[in-house]
Structures are given as structure tokens and as C-alpha cells.
Amino acid sequence: MKTTILMLCLLIAFNSIAQSDNHTDSLNLKTVDDLAFMKGTWKGDGWIMMNRERKEFTQTETIDSRVDNTILVIDGIGIAKDSSAVEPKVVHNAFGVISYNETLKSITMLSFSSTGGKMENEMRLIGDMKLEWSFKDERGGTVRFREDFSENGLWIEKGDYSFDGNQWFPFFEMRLERQDDKW
Template sequence: MKFYLTITITLLISTLGFSQTSETDSIYKAKIKKLDFMVGNWKGTGWRMERNGKSEFEQTNRIEFKLDSTAVLIEGKGISKGKIVHNALSILTYDKTNDNYIFRSYLPNGMNAEFKAEIIENKLYWYTNDNIRFRIWQNEKGQWYETGEYKRENSWIQFFEMTLNREQ
């Protein structure tokens, strides 16, 4: 009798766990679905300001949904004058507790960081701190368009721009 009672309780608990997981999963999936404009393979060019002026680069990004569409995996590589100038792996997830997105970035030198992100008017904003922000959106031509800006006094000054085309 104890055996059947234990089995019944175990099944009941696991059933309740699955129903809560499905509800939670659907919340995460709905939030991550808002980022579907990013998914795909992208290639294009960009520029960034450096000490000696503007530096141009070629960029490829590979973005895909992961973990049953509850996360976005971003792999990006930038090359300038035959050298890799950007090589990062990022994971974008939704934080239900704080009602925002989390942008985690990993670099080959072992550095990694976590940034707050949010969607405002169909653009993904992510912030490295209070004075630096990046914005990603799909422009009117269907291209990946990304800018980086820093805040000086009360205005934003652009230091980075990237325009990528979706590859077939």
C-alpha cells in the first residue's frame, strides 16, 4: 500500500510540475518570439570609432532560437584588414522576475558579462552601463541595423554602426 501511495504522490507532483513548466515556458517563448526578427544568418559591414578615427569591418552573425525557443544564441565575427576584430557568443533570455531581457556575452579571451536588455518600439536595446547602449532592429529594407551610442551630458553620440543582409 505504501508503494502505491508513494507512486501516486510522485505522479501528482510531477504532473503539477509539468503544468507549471508549460505555463512558464509559454511566457518565455512569447517574450523571446519578439526577437524573431533577429533569427537567421547575416552578413554585411559596419564601422566603429577608434582613437585614430573610423575603422570599418565586415561582419557575419548567426542567430538561432535554442532551448525550445526560450533563448536566442548569437554568434558574431567581425574582420578588418584580414584580422578578427570582434568574436563573440551571446545568449539572450527573458527574466520573468524583473520583466526584462538578459544579454550575456562571451569572448574568446575568457571575458564574459551580463547586460540588461529590453524591447522598445520593436528595437532591442542592451546596455553595457548607464551611459552606453546598443540598439538592434530590422530597418525598412529588412536589414539588421545596429548602432552603439554613448551618453554625453543629455545627448547620445554614435560610435558604432552595422548593417547586415540576411543570407539565404
């Protein structure tokens, strides 16, 4: 009898662990179908803290799916608002690929930028049409970005920095509007 109860408890525990593992995957999918809300051309304004000074910019992001809808490609460019130069001053130039990473069993974004080089970060779904991704910087702190697409036709992204993972300081925000109806 004790053996039967023990086996039953182990079976229930194993089943609970197996089920919870399925829910710990970032988005628990092998295609980017659940991120279709990101697709489209987006334009708007934002600001970033650079050398303790707030810089404002105009941002354009284009997101589309490729390779039988297994990846999303993101192309973004930001132009300084205070640029009085003949040629627009590019303050942000980046390209990204969002895909399912089989090794990590999660969605990741491989990004390339003119200022930050190349990095791959895990993306997490933190709410309905809300994403988060982060990375450690060279000072040992954490840079975190949260993207909110939950309001129809609006993309709000905020960047925060933390030295200790507890107290967060905003350094970036952009508010973009959808320019097309791809989604």
C-alpha cells in the same frame, strides 16, 4: 459612503498599478518567440571608432533558437577591411545568449567577447522590431546599442556613448543583410 468611495478609488488605483507593471517588463514574455525576426544568418559591413580613428569591418552574425525556443544564441565575427595580413584580422568575436531572466522579469542578453569579457544586459523593445540595450562603462558613462530589424531583410545596429545620459556620441554602426529565410 466615504469608505465605499475610498475603497473603490484604492481598487481602481491598485488595478491600474498592476496593469502598468505588466507593461513595464522589457518584452513581457517567457520565451523568445517575439524575437523570431532576429533568427538567421546576417552579413554586411560596419565601422567603429577606435582610438579616434574610424575602422571599417565586415561582419557575420548567426542567430538561432535553442532549448525549446526559450533562448536565442548569437555568434558574431567581424573582420577588418583594411587587413593586408595573410590571415584575416578579427576585430570582433562575440557569443551571446538571449533569454528570459526570471529575477528581473525581463529579457536579458548574456554576452561574451574577446575584448569585453562577460556581461549581462537587459534588452528593451523600443518599437516594432527595434531593440535597445546598454551598460555603464568603467569611466562612468553609458554605452548604448540600438538594433533595428523593421526593414525586411535588414539589420541596422548603432552604438552611442554618453558621459551624462543626455548628449550621445556615435561610435559604431553596422548594416547587415539577411542571408537566409529562417524567419
